[in-house]
Amino acid sequence: MTEEILTSIPEISEVSIGILQIFIKHTSASLTINENADPTVRQDFESHFNEFVPENASYYKHTYEGSDDMPAHIKSSLLGNSLSIPITNGRLNLGTWQGIYLCEHRNYGGSRKVVITVLGS
Amino acid sequence: MTEEILTSIPEISEVSIGILQIFIKHTSASLTINENADPTVRQDFESHFNEFVPENASYYKHTYEGSDDMPAHIKSSLLGNSLSIPITNGRLNLGTWQGIYLCEHRNYGGSRKVVITVLGS
Amino acid sequence: MTEEILTSIPEISEVSIGILQIFIKHTSASLTINENADPTVRQDFESHFNEFVPENASYYKHTYEGSDDMPAHIKSSLLGNSLSIPITNGRLNLGTWQGIYLCEHRNYGGSRKVVITVLGS
Numbered sequence: 001m002t003e004e005i006l007t008s009i010p011e012i013s014e015v016s017i018g019i020l021q022i023f024i025k026h027t028s029a030s031l032t033i034n035e036n037a038d039p040t041v042r043q044d045f046e047s048h049f050n051e052f053v054p055e056n057a058s059y060y061k062h063t064y065e066g067s068d069d070m071p072a073h074i075k076s077s078l079l080g081n082s083l084s085i086p087i088t089n090g091r092l093n094l095g096t097w098q099g100i101y102l103c104e105h106r107n108y109g110g111s112r113k114v115v116i117t118v119l120g121s
Numbered sequence: 122m123t124e125e126i127l128t129s130i131p132e133i134s135e136v137s138i139g140i141l142q143i144f145i146k147h148t149s150a151s152l153t154i155n156e157n158a159d160p161t162v163r164q165d166f167e168s169h170f171n172e173f174v175p176e177n178a179s180y181y182k183h184t185y186e187g188s189d190d191m192p193a194h195i196k197s198s199l200l201g202n203s204l205s206i207p208i209t210n211g212r213l214n215l216g217t218w219q220g221i222y223l224c225e226h227r228n229y230g231g232s233r234k235v236v237i238t239v240l241g242s
Numbered sequence: 243m244t245e246e247i248l249t250s251i252p253e254i255s256e257v258s259i260g261i262l263q264i265f266i267k268h269t270s271a272s273l274t275i276n277e278n279a280d281p282t283v284r285q286d287f288e289s290h291f292n293e294f295v296p297e298n299a300s301y302y303k304h305t306y307e308g309s310d311d312m313p314a315h316i317k318s319s320l321l322g323n324s325l326s327i328p329i330t331n332g333r334l335n336l337g338t339w340q341g342i343y344l345c346e347h348r349n350y351g352g353s354r355k356v357v358i359t360v361l362g363s
Contacts, residue, residue, distance in 0.1 A: 023205070023207050025215065025219065026218075027219055059165065059169070061161040061165055062159055062161040070162070073156055073166075074166065078200075080201060113216070115207040115209065117138065117139070117140055117207050119139075119241070
């Protein structure tokens with residue numbers, strides 16, 4: 001979603017030193033930064049988190065919203081619900097391989113809302 | 122702890138666009154945002170992290186502060202020790218189901234200190 | 243790396259209330275805050291993450307950059323690629339035992355770049 005943010009927040013270009021903060025208003029989706037070049041990295045994230053945050057764990061009590069719900073809450077907190085990215089001379093100062101992932105942790109997620117704040121001058 | 126923050130930081134109401142930053146000054150407790158409605162979500166977090174960050178792992182060397190100490194350090198870094206929450210028109214811009222968790226990872230934790238910073242205008 | 247930051251960013255001393263933000267421009271290294279006194283804590287972090295984010299998992303598809311590459315991407319997102327630390331009266335307001343870890347997740351990592359931003363007044 002890096003491109004979407006750059007085109008929808010033109011204010012970034014007016015900031016010489018600052019921070020772009022992105023916050024997702026949900027408890028079953030998350031935001032992270034990782035490799036943006038090879039799509040298999042994202043598939044491996046999905047596989048790994050499904051293995052280490054399993055559905056139907058015997059210890060879950062919060063089960064009435066579906067077997068994918070409680071794992072989604074845990075994944076959301078493991079990856080985090082906000083990102084802070086430096087802005088330098090009007091551009092996001094990301095590394096060459098870095099891109100922003102919006103991680104949907106429900107099997108059938110709806111639309112998701114983020115709040116984007118630009119700090120700096 | 123969402124209510125406690127709102128009542129103890131009246132400055133939030135004076136900010137139209139900004140960020141509330143909460144930082145916990147400890148290495149065996151953490152801060153995260155997750156579902157605030159059903160208390161079993163928090164219990165399932167506790168169970169999950171106890172399963173995937175076990176006590177008495179054979180590879181632990183840092184054991185002299187008790188069997189719950191090293192897992193507490195790891196859980197603290199997995200969940201993170203700070204939160205950044207957008208402020209919009211004098212209110213925390215949280216999602217409907219989002220609440221702030223202060224996660225105590227020691228079996229017998231003492232009092233915990235947080236530093237709260239408001240940025241914006 | 244707490245000491246390195248304090249000496250290379252003298253601007254911290256001019257801020258009475260603010261935030262220091264540190265961002266690592268890589269997808270196979272991370273930043274976290276944890277116990278800075280006993281070096282075995284860091285060794286146990288390494289052991290724990292090697293156990294719970296294994297190399298050569300059967301489900302990995304992104305394997306052509308070496309067996310330590312995909313685990314490094316996952317560890318990087320679990321721990322996170324940025325830190326926000328409060329500044330109070332010209333000093334980082336860290337807890338007694340807190341120190342900044344730069345976590346290298348590749349077996350043979352090269353040099354790593356961070357961007358440091360000071361916000362506040």
